[in-house]
Amino acid sequence: MSRIGKLPITIPQDVEIKISKENIVTVKGKLGELQQAVHPDIKLVVDNGILTLERPSEEKDHKAMHGLYRALLANMIKGVSEGFKIVQEIVGVGYKAQATGQLLEMSLGFSHNVFFQLPPEVKVETLTERGKNPTITLTSYDKQLLGQVAAKIRSLRKPEPYKGKGIRFQGEEVRKKAGKAAAQ
Numbered sequence: 001m002s003r004i005g006k007l008p009i010t011i012p013q014d015v016e017i018k019i020s021k022e023n024i025v026t027v028k029g030k031l032g033e034l035q036q037a038v039h040p041d042i043k044l045v046v047d048n049g050i051l052t053l054e055r056p057s058e059e060k061d062h063k064a065m066h067g068l069y070r071a072l073l074a075n076m077i078k079g080v081s082e083g084f085k086i087v088q089e090i091v092g093v094g095y096k097a098q099a100t101g102q103l104l105e106m107s108l109g110f111s112h113n114v115f116f117q118l119p120p121e122v123k124v125e126t127l128t129e130r131g132k133n134p135t136i137t138l139t140s141y142d143k144q145l146l147g148q149v150a151a152k153i154r155s156l157r158k159p160e161p162y163k164g165k166g167i168r169f170q171g172e173e174v175r176k177k178a179g180k181a182a183a184q
Contacts, residue, residue: 005066009051009074012081017051019044025073029080031141032121036076038069051077079141086150089133092165095157096134099124104136108157109165116156122149135170 011017018026023038038044042065043054053070055062078084090097090106097106104116104124118124118138122145125137136153140146150169159166159174168174 003067005053005055005063005070007070009070009077011046011049011051011077013049015077015081017046017077019046025076027073027076027080029077029141031080031083034076034080034142036069036072038073039065042066042069075143079143083139083141084143084146086138086146087170088136088138088150088153088167089170090136090167091133091159092157092163095165096128097126097136099126099136104153106156108167114156116153118149119145121145136167 012029015027015029018028020026023040023042023044025036025038025044027034027036041056041062043056045052045054051073053066053073055066090108092109095106095108097104099105102118102120102122102124104118104126106114106116108114121142122138122140125139126134127137128134138146138150138153140149154167154169157166159168159172161175161177162179164174164176
């Protein structure tokens with residue numbers, strides 16, 4: 001039995017779930033609405049505010065889908081009720097970020113500023129304090145989209161291994177290399 005797949009999902013009071021005949025799950029909450037198509041072999045059961053997933057057999061494919069769809073649906077329910085947040089730091093002298101609506105403008109050591117247009121589902125805030133690295137805070141109800149946007153922003157200037165300059169997730173450890181030894 002899949003350890004993740006067999007766990008029941010508790011549905012909060014403010015979240016509404018609809019399951020169509022084609023196994024398309026629609027989750028609606030105070031923050032937004034998400035849809036996910038579920039494989040027809042996986043059976044969805046809603047009972048007394050608890051969602052459980054059942055698989056027809058012990059085949060490898062069914063085991064994999066059981067855990068996958070349970071995790072996706074749990075993330076959707078948590079997203080529309082609480083939301084998700086990712087914080088990124090910009091490390092480097094002169095590196096900065098500024099948000100104007102859905103447009104993120106960053107100065108990352110290039111000869112030009114980098115502009116990044118965010119999707120409407122993702123909200124952005126920037127914070128610059130003296131003596132601290134500038135931070136970018138991304139929030140959304142869609143965990144997949146949020147992770148994809150954060151990875152794209154990080155790819156604009158990945159942390160380099162010698163000085164550690166670049167965009168990194170908050171709390172991320174960057175392994176530093178020794179560099180060139182001084183000539184004797």
